[in-house]
Amino acid sequence: MRHDWLQPLALAVASAVSGYLGWSGSALALPAAIAFPALWSMARSRRTASVVSAAYFLAASRGLPQGVAAFYQSDIWPGLILWLVASSSFVFVHAAFWSRDSGGWKALRYTIAMVLMALPPFGIVGWAHPITAAGVLFPGWGWVGLAAVTAGLASMTTRYRPAAAMALVGFWLWSAAFWTAADIGRHWQGVDLNLGNSLGRDNSLARHSDLVATLRLKRRIDTTHMLLPESALGFWTPSVAHLWRQQFTGTDLNVIAGAVVVDPEGYDNVLVRVSATESEILYRERMPVPGSMWQPWLPLIGKSGGARADFFANPIVSVGGKRVAPLICYEQLIIWPVLQSMLHDPDLIVAVGNDWWTKGTSIIAIQRASTEAWARLFDKPLIMSFNT
Structure with missing residues (x-):
């Protein structure tokens, strides 16, 4: 017994x-x-x-x-x-x-x-x-x-x-x-922030100005593409896009940053690209966090809202002539998004997160470790940007 x-x-x-x-x-x-x-x-x-x-x-x-x-x-x-x-x-x-x-x-x-x-x-x-x-x-x-x-x-x-x-x-x-960390993409630079839960919620002109100042301060001489965390730009609107384009007039800098696109049915968690001459929605998250973001039961009870899950959409995007595999937050913890992206043989991986809520836990470290492991398996440069 x-x-x-x-x-x-x-x-x-x-x-x-x-x-x-x-x-x-x-x-x-x-x-x-x-x-x-x-x-x-x-x-x-x-x-x-x-x-x-x-x-x-x-x-x-x-x-x-x-x-x-x-x-x-x-x-x-x-x-x-x-x-x-x-x-x-x-x-x-x-x-x-x-x-x-x-x-x-x-x-x-x-x-x-x-x-x-x-x-x-x-x-x-x-x-x-x-x-x-x-x-x-x-x-x-x-x-x-x-x-x-x-x-x-x-x-x-x-x-x-x-x-x-x-x-x-x-x-x-x-x-x-013989372990070595994943290479950092040439001419790319990730910027970590420590703005807590205010990131993405403070949409004031002062916040946008502070973010631009941070980029200018941290930019390396050879950097042409800078990465900001998930939700960094808050709600993505024509006014915000115009504001950011103005900030980079006369420069060759491209900024890839997290934002949210809202409509009456819900919202998309996205990455956008903005430069002095143009801006675009680059990537829509394939798998938002279930429960807190993705709430598929809402339409069943006659309600709208929640983040959309695009599942198998846009596994890679084109940035500056390179094929980029984007991973937003939760996608770094599960399997199919990264493997789907690797099927298209991207040139590099970008990973972002807004992880202020993970303070005191190992979650953000696990996200980083998991993404680094995938980058090393496929020998891809990795650029990361997180907010804590």
Whole structure:
């Protein structure tokens, strides 16, 4: 009887440790998540597989309750509820595809679970996906590296797991010994801000003037494109576009910044580009944050509002003759947006976020680590800009 509860408890604790360490905010720690499929496969019942899955996901996403409480300026309970609800998709998929069978059949079932958690609809909350470790294990390998880590994770569910684990850990140690950060795009510059929750809410002339002054102060001599965080320009209107164009008269500077485009049906979270001579909406976010931004149930109850999700739209955009893969905030935590963009072989990746609400959590560090891992996997320059 004692053995009956000790084994599930040990698996759950080990799974929680795997999630906690893997998603600690360091890119080099991401491969700790490769232990999860082995622990999942060693469960002797569907119930234990569910507990193991929940332990991993809840530990990996531990910053969510505090972040939600800060975002809504409320107590911890809404965050705890969302934390548990968000884990349900991960637990459901991994419980449904768990099997007592072993060998190739179990590996296939885990592979299907991986794919489901990478794509909509389950992939909408597909955080903490172990496949993100590919960028650390196989930097520069691209799609071959992605295939290799997929095969390695699947092998972790079979009797070959000791050999698979040794191979993956070997690649991990080799990568850690020679790790270099993703290159910064030539002539590009990301600017981090520390404006808290006022960014995007203060649309005064003074705020816009301060942002322009910040860009001028921080601009390097060789910079032609500067990146500002999500929501930096607030509501994007013809007046705001005209104001920013005026500020750069006589210069060759292009600014890419976050903004919001509002209409009677809702709004789009976007990136815009503005220079002395022109301005344009560059990119519409494919997957806004579910719940706080994307609220697909509103039309069902006869209401409008919420951010639109463009899912598979505009995976790359053209800026200055370069093919750019944009990732706004939440898109850095899930799988399909970056892989869809990589299918188009972009020249560089730009990542922005307005993360004032993550203070005291590891969320922003996880976003940075995840995006850096993808950039290293596909050997793409990476430019980032965050507000805290």
